[in-house]
Amino acid sequence: MSDSSTGENLLYLTDEQLRQGIEAMFFAYRGFTADPDRILADMAYGRAHHRAIHFINRAPGTTVNNLLAILGVTKQSLNRVLRTLIEDGLVESRVGNADKRERHLYLTENGRALEQRLSDAQRARMRTAFRAAGPQAVVGFRQVLEAMMDPDMRRRYLALKESGS
Amino acid sequence: MSDSSTGENLLYLTDEQLRQGIEAMFFAYRGFTADPDRILADMAYGRAHHRAIHFINRAPGTTVNNLLAILGVTKQSLNRVLRTLIEDGLVESRVGNADKRERHLYLTENGRALEQRLSDAQRARMRTAFRAAGPQAVVGFRQVLEAMMDPDMRRRYLALKESGS
DNA sequence: CTTGGAATGTCAACAAGGCTGACTTAAACT
DNA sequence: AGTTTAAGTCAGCCTTGTTGACATTCCAAG
Numbered sequence: 001m002s003d004s005s006t007g008e009n010l011l012y013l014t015d016e017q018l019r020q021g022i023e024a025m026f027f028a029y030r031g032f033t034a035d036p037d038r039i040l041a042d043m044a045y046g047r048a049h050h051r052a053i054h055f056i057n058r059a060p061g062t063t064v065n066n067l068l069a070i071l072g073v074t075k076q077s078l079n080r081v082l083r084t085l086i087e088d089g090l091v092e093s094r095v096g097n098a099d100k101r102e103r104h105l106y107l108t109e110n111g112r113a114l115e116q117r118l119s120d121a122q123r124a125r126m127r128t129a130f131r132a133a134g135p136q137a138v139v140g141f142r143q144v145l146e147a148m149m150d151p152d153m154r155r156r157y158l159a160l161k162e163s164g165s
Numbered sequence: 166m167s168d169s170s171t172g173e174n175l176l177y178l179t180d181e182q183l184r185q186g187i188e189a190m191f192f193a194y195r196g197f198t199a200d201p202d203r204i205l206a207d208m209a210y211g212r213a214h215h216r217a218i219h220f221i222n223r224a225p226g227t228t229v230n231n232l233l234a235i236l237g238v239t240k241q242s243l244n245r246v247l248r249t250l251i252e253d254g255l256v257e258s259r260v261g262n263a264d265k266r267e268r269h270l271y272l273t274e275n276g277r278a279l280e281q282r283l284s285d286a287q288r289a290r291m292r293t294a295f296r297a298a299g300p301q302a303v304v305g306f307r308q309v310l311e312a313m314m315d316p317d318m319r320r321r322y323l324a325l326k327e328s329g330s
Numbered sequence: 331c332t333t334g335g336a337a338t339g340t341c342a343a344c345a346a347g348g349c350t351g352a353c354t355t356a357a358a359c360t
Numbered sequence: 361a362g363t364t365t366a367a368g369t370c371a372g373c374c375t376t377g378t379t380g381a382c383a384t385t386c387c388a389a390g
Contacts, residue, residue: 012300018288019223020326021295021307025197026216027318028310030237032190046346051191058184064367072195077348079368101357101366123183129312130186133305135177140298140305142186145193147294153192161185211375230337242377244339266337266386 021144035121048073048081050118053107056091057115058160061104063096070156090114186309200286213238213246215283218272221256222280223325226269228261235321255279 011017036050055070056062064082068075082105085091090111096102107115130138149157176182201215220235221227229247233240247270250256255276261267272280295303314322 009300012303013292013295015288016329017303018291018295019284019329021291021303022197022219022284022287023223023322023325024307024310025194027322028313029190029194030318031314032187034315048347054187058188065365073347074349075367076350076369080347083368096366099358099366101355103367119184119187122187123180125313126183126186127178129309130178130183132312133308135174136301137305137308138177138182138186140302141309142189143298143302144294144306145189147297148193148290149196150199153195157188157192160188164181164184213376228337229339238376239378240338241340241379245376248339264337264387266384268338 031125032122035125036118039117039121044084048077049085052078052081052085053090053111053115053118056105057107057112057119059163060106061094063102063104065102067105072153085111196290197287200290201283204283204286209249213242214250217243217246217250218255218276218280218283221270222272222277222284224328225271226259228267228269230267232270237318250276 033047037047040046040050051071052067055067059066062070064075064078068078071078082091082093086093088110089108092106092108092111093103094106096104133141146154146157198212202212205211205215216236217232220232224231227235229240229243233243236243247256247258251258253275254273257271257273257276258268259271261269298306311319311322
C-alpha cells in the first residue's frame, strides 16, 4: 500500500495535515454559530433553542423522542428548552392521533419567524463560504463531514437529506 | 450574473443545499468531539481543558493573552481551566524573561502524554474521514471551512498553519 | 522617580445547558 | 391485568461560559 505501489499520494494524511483539519473544524465551527448566537443573545435563548427550532422546522410534527435522538441530549435537557419555547408561543405541542402518548411538535407563526431570522443569518455565511470555495470544494466539504459523523448520526443526516430534496 | 450568462452552475447555492451544509456541520462536529470527550469524561476534565492543552502543545510558550484570543473566552473562564491543569501538573506556567508580567505556558511530560492520547483519538477519526473522502475532497473541505471563519480567526488559523509546516 | 496603563490573577455571583436519578401519568401492548 | 413506552417533572449536580470588582506586578513614558 505504499505510494509508489498504489499511485496514491498520501501526503494529505500526514499528522500535520490532520491537525490542520482539526483546527479548521474548531475555528470554522465558531464562525458557523456566531451569527445565530448574536441574534439569540438579545432574547432569553441560547444555542439549544436554536437547534430545537431548526429540527422542528425541518421535520414538522416530529415527536419528542425523535427530536431527542437527533439532538443527542437527555429528555430533561430538551424539556427545559421546549417548555420555554411552548410557553413563549414559538412551538406547539399536539397530542398524537394514532398514539396519544406521543406529542407532535410544530412551529407557530412566531416560531417560523424566528427560525427564518436565524437560518437566514446562518445560510448567509454558508452561502458566502460556498461561493468563495466553489462547487467542487462544496462536494468535498460534504464528503469529509459525512465521513466524520458517527454512523447513527450519518443515518439520521442522510434521512433528513432525503426527506428535504 | 445568471447561470446562462456566466456558465456557472449555481445549484449548489440553493437554500436546500445550504441547509444540508448546516446540518452536516452540526452532525459532523458531534463526531469530531466525541472521541476526546469520552477520554476526558473519565477524568475531571472537559472540552475546555482539551482546547487549552491542544493550543499550548501547538504553540509552546504562548502567553495567556494569546491563548485567550485563540480560544475566544474570558480570562476568568480560561483561568479556571488553566489552574486545574497547573495544579494537576499537566501545564507549567513560567514567568516571562523580557516581560515578567507575562506567563508562558508549556505542557509537562504528563501534559504531553494526555495531549497525545486526545489528539491520537481525534486524528484517527479525521484520518478515516480524509481517507474515505479522498485528497480532492480534503482540499475542498478545508477551503469551505476557511471561508466560513471570522476574519480574525482565519488570520490566527493561517498563522498557526504557517508555523506548523 | 513617579505614575499610568497593561498583563495577570482572583473572588463572587450568575446563567445556560449538559447530566443522573427518582417518580408520575397516560396510553398502548401482550 | 400487568408491563412497557412516551412524555413530563422535580431535585440536584457539573462544566463552562459570562460580568463586575479588585489586587498585584511591572513596564514605560513623562
